[in-house]
Amino acid sequence: MGGRFQSLREPVFRQWFFSSVLSASGTMTQGVAVSVLVYRLTDSGIAVGWMTTCTFVPLFLFGSYAGALVDRIGPRRVLLVTQTLLATLSGLLAVLTATGAEQMWMLYAIAAISGTVSAADASARQVYVIDLVGADRVSNAVALNEIVVNGSRILGPAIGGAALGLWGVWACCALNAASFLPPLIVVLRHKTKTVTHPHTQKIGGLRYVWRNPTIRVCVLLAAASGMLFSLNVPLTPFTTAIFHLDGTGFGLMMATFGIGSLPGVLLAAAGPSRPSGLRVAVLAVATGVAILATAYAPTVTLAFVGVAVTGCASIWFISLANTLVQLESDPGMRGRVMAVWGMALPGFSVVTGPFIGWVGGVTDARLGFGVAGIAMILAAATGWRGLARPTARTPVTSGASRA
Known part of the structure; x- marks a missing residue:
C-alpha cells in the first residue's frame, strides 16, 4: 500500500x-x-x-x-x-x-x-x-x-x-x-x-485544448462522464421505478458507488507516473459497458454489483484522464487547461444533468441511467486515435521544493 x-x-x-x-x-x-x-x-x-x-x-x-x-x-x-x-x-x-x-x-x-x-x-x-x-x-x-x-x-x-x-x-x-x-x-x-x-x-484555454488531440479527447470524455457523476439524477428513478426501493435503498446504492470507487482510487494511485492515452480510452469504454450492464441488470442484487463495478472503473478512468491532461499541458497553459477541464466536469453538468433527467422521463428509467454509458463509449470511439497516439512528454518546471 x-x-x-x-x-x-x-x-x-x-x-x-x-x-x-x-x-x-x-x-x-x-x-x-x-x-x-x-x-x-x-x-x-x-x-x-x-x-x-x-x-x-x-x-x-x-x-x-x-x-x-x-x-x-x-x-x-x-x-x-x-x-x-x-x-x-x-x-x-x-x-x-x-x-x-x-x-x-x-x-x-x-x-x-x-x-x-x-x-x-x-x-x-x-x-x-x-x-x-x-x-x-x-x-x-x-x-x-x-x-x-x-x-x-x-x-x-x-x-x-x-x-x-x-x-x-x-x-x-x-x-x-x-x-x-x-x-x-x-x-x-x-x-x-x-x-x-x-x-x-494570447492563447485561450479552449483553443489550446482543441489543438491537442489527447487533451481534447480527455476533456470530451470528462464532459460525457458528467452524466454519470450527476448520479442522483438517474439513480432516483432507477431505484424507485425499476426496483421499487425506498429512500434507504437509494442511499445504499449511492454508498455502494462510493465504496466501489475505493479500489479504483488505489489502482489509479499505483499506476505509472504518466498514464498512456490508450489506457484511458480502454477504461472509458469499460466504464461505459459497466454503466449499461448496471442499467439493464435483471435483479436488484446485480444492480448493486454493477454500481460498485461502475464506481471502480469510473474513478480509475477519470483519475488517469485528469493526470494525462495535466502532464500533456505546457506549464504556461496548465491553469487554463485545467479550467477547461472544470468547465467540462463538473461545469457541463448543468447541461448533462437535465438531459439525462429528460431521457429518463420520455423513455424509461433504465435508458435514463444507461445513456451515460452510451455517451462514454461513443466519446471514446470518436477520440480513440487521439488517445492512442504517443503523448508528448512535456517537461514540468515546478517541483516540490519550497522557498
Whole structure:
C-alpha cells in the first residue's frame, strides 16, 4: 500500500491532503443544510435545482478566464484569495440564517458568487498539486484527491445531518466557514517555487485544448462522464421505478458507488507516473459497458454489483484522464487547461444533468441511467486515435521544493 500513498510522504502535501478532506466535507455539510433550507422556504424541488445551476453556471462560463488568472499570478496567490472569499461567504450565510434574515434572492446570489470564486479555486487547486509533489507523483496525487471527494460525500452529509438536527442551518454554514481555515493555513505557511507565466495570455484555454488531440479527447470524455457523476439524477428513478426501493435503498446504492470507487482510487494511485492515452480510452469504454450492464441488470442484487463495478472503473478512468491532461499541458497553459477541464466536469453538468433527467422521463428509467454509458463509449470511439497516439512528454518546471 505504501506505493499507492507515496505522495503523502511529502509533508506539505500530507497537510494539504488532510486539510482538503476537512474543507470538502465542510462544503458538503453546508450543501445538505442549504438544500433543506431552500426546500423549506419554497416547498419546491425546482428551486433546489436552481441553486445547483447558480453554483455551476459561473464555473462553465468563467472557467477559462479563471484559468488564465492562475497561469498569470500562480496557484498559491489565487488560493489565498479564493479560500478567504469562500470562508467569508459561508460566514455571511451563517449570520443570515442565524438571524432569520435569509431570503431566496440572497441564497441565489451567494451561490452564484461562490460558484464564480470556485472557478478560480478549482483550477488553482489542481495546478498547486504539481507544485507540491512534482511531476513524478502527479498521478498518485490526483488519485488520492478522489479519496478527498468520496470521503467528503460520506463525512459531509453525516456531519450536516447531525448539525442540522442539533443546531440548525447556521451551524452547518459556520462549520463550512471554519473548514476553509486549515487549507488556508497550509498555503500561508508554505511558499512553493511556482513559475508564473505573465506573458502567455494570447492563447485561450479552449483553443489550446482543441489543438491537442489527447487533451481534447480527455476533456470530451470528462464532459460525457458528467452524466454519470450527476448520479442522483438517474439513480432516483432507477431505484424507485425499476426496483421499487425506498429512500434507504437509494442511499445504499449511492454508498455502494462510493465504496466501489475505493479500489479504483488505489489502482489509479499505483499506476505509472504518466498514464498512456490508450489506457484511458480502454477504461472509458469499460466504464461505459459497466454503466449499461448496471442499467439493464435483471435483479436488484446485480444492480448493486454493477454500481460498485461502475464506481471502480469510473474513478480509475477519470483519475488517469485528469493526470494525462495535466502532464500533456505546457506549464504556461496548465491553469487554463485545467479550467477547461472544470468547465467540462463538473461545469457541463448543468447541461448533462437535465438531459439525462429528460431521457429518463420520455423513455424509461433504465435508458435514463444507461445513456451515460452510451455517451462514454461513443466519446471514446470518436477520440480513440487521439488517445492512442504517443503523448508528448512535456517537461514540468515546478517541483516540490519550497522557498
